[in-house]
Amino acid sequence: METTLAAEPVPVTAAAAGELADFDAVVRDHQPVIFRFLLASLREREPAENLTQECFLRAYQARRSFRGEASVRTWLMRIALNLLSDHRKSARLRFWRRAAETSLDIEFTGDWLADRRSSPEAEASAREQVRAVWRAAAELSERQRTVFLLRFVEEMEIREIAAAVGLQEGTVKAHLFRAVDAVRKKIGDAK
Amino acid sequence: MSGHLTSVQISEWLAGIRGADAERHLAECAGCAAGLERANEPFAQFGAAARAWCAVETPVPRMGAIASAVRHRRRAVAMRLALAAAAALLIATPVYRQHRRAIETARQDEALLEQVQAEVSRSAPEPMQPLEQLVAWNSPSGKSGASQ
Numbered sequence: 261m262e263t264t265l266a267a268e269p270v271p272v273t274a275a276a277a278g279e280l281a282d283f284d285a286v287v288r289d290h291q292p293v294i295f296r297f298l299l300a301s302l303r304e305r306e307p308a309e310n311l312t313q314e315c316f317l318r319a320y321q322a323r324r325s326f327r328g329e330a331s332v333r334t335w336l337m338r339i340a341l342n343l344l345s346d347h348r349k350s351a352r353l354r355f356w357r358r359a360a361e362t363s364l365d366i367e368f369t370g371d372w373l374a375d376r377r378s379s380p381e382a383e384a385s386a387r388e389q390v391r392a393v394w395r396a397a398a399e400l401s402e403r404q405r406t407v408f409l410l411r412f413v414e415e416m417e418i419r420e421i422a423a424a425v426g427l428q429e430g431t432v433k434a435h436l437f438r439a440v441d442a443v444r445k446k447i448g449d450a451k
Numbered sequence: 452m453s454g455h456l457t458s459v460q461i462s463e464w465l466a467g468i469r470g471a472d473a474e475r476h477l478a479e480c481a482g483c484a485a486g487l488e489r490a491n492e493p494f495a496q497f498g499a500a501a502r503a504w505c506a507v508e509t510p511v512p513r514m515g516a517i518a519s520a521v522r523h524r525r526r527a528v529a530m531r532l533a534l535a536a537a538a539a540l541l542i543a544t545p546v547y548r549q550h551r552r553a554i555e556t557a558r559q560d561e562a563l564l565e566q567v568q569a570e571v572s573r574s575a576p577e578p579m580q581p582l583e584q585l586v587a588w589n590s591p592s593g594k595s596g597a598s599q
Contacts, residue, residue, distance in 0.1 A: 295505065389493045411466075412495075418467045432467075433467050436466035441459070444461075
């Protein structure tokens with residue numbers, strides 16, 4: 261299913277317009293989130309950077325159509341998802357993504373654990389588990405991976421994810437359940 | 452709820468599918484609560500690691516690049532509009548001229564037709580008009596000529 265931005269001309273509320281008035285601040289506040297999501301989804305630094313820039317460019321051009329029904333983050337995420345979808349349609353880019361995945365996967369060693377483990381063994385085990393989740397997430401379907409990353413990396417609520425991907429909350433939960441179950445089975449957590 | 456949480460129920464819980472029965476059971480069963488926490492840990496660690504890793508990778512916001520891209524797109528749109536206007540002018544000018552020529556030709560045709568009509572409506576050619584007047588003077592119905 262394709263995710264598309266709503267195009268109906270709905271009046272822009274003053275509050276919504278105000279949220280985007282300082283567009284520099286919008287970029288400063290949300291660029292890390294959008295880039296993080298695109299990088300985790302694409303596993304390629306350069307296209308993630310390009311799509312992030314394109315995302316803010318589109319947002320800037322469409323800022324007058326922002327209706328304030330969703331948060332700025334959700335709105336930007338919808339634009340990013342559309343760009344991601346267009347990007348993935350290109351067979352040429354798919355080839356390069358596969359080629360680039362290897363190098364980025366090597367870089368993502370799980371060294372960025374938030375807290376230090378009690379022992380080197382426990383730390384090594386946790387690092388390996390993080391890498392296993394990363395690898396398992398790469399094997400999910402596109403839709404499952406999207407909701408998985410939005411939930412566990414972006415820590416978005418189900419309601420927010422539903423608004424961003426344009427699906428019902430129940431459908432998001434179903435995708436997320438399949439993703440979580442598949443990852444748990446891959447990392448050997450679920451019996 | 453009869454027994455402890457199954458693996459599927461734990462996955463459901465992690466995916467936000469949370470029934471009242473499971474919630475009650477988790478409140479009462481320390482073993483299941485601990486099991487859920489253990490199951491969630493790889494995901495929580497993964498999220499934290501991905502955020503920390505991406506924070507290092509995130510480029511500095513390139514406002515200049517975005518502003519420049521906006522300007523570039525505006526210029527491109529303006530250029531396209533200018534080209535479209537030039538193309539419209541190139542097409543429209545000959546069409547307009549042709550239209551003007553057609554109007555002028557029609558006007559000339561109309562004038563010629565009127566002239567021809569005038570010529571045809573005369574009973575005698577213009578140089579013979581005085582003779583016609585003389586004939587009219589001699590005719591019985593040439594009252595106007597007689598009166599002169």
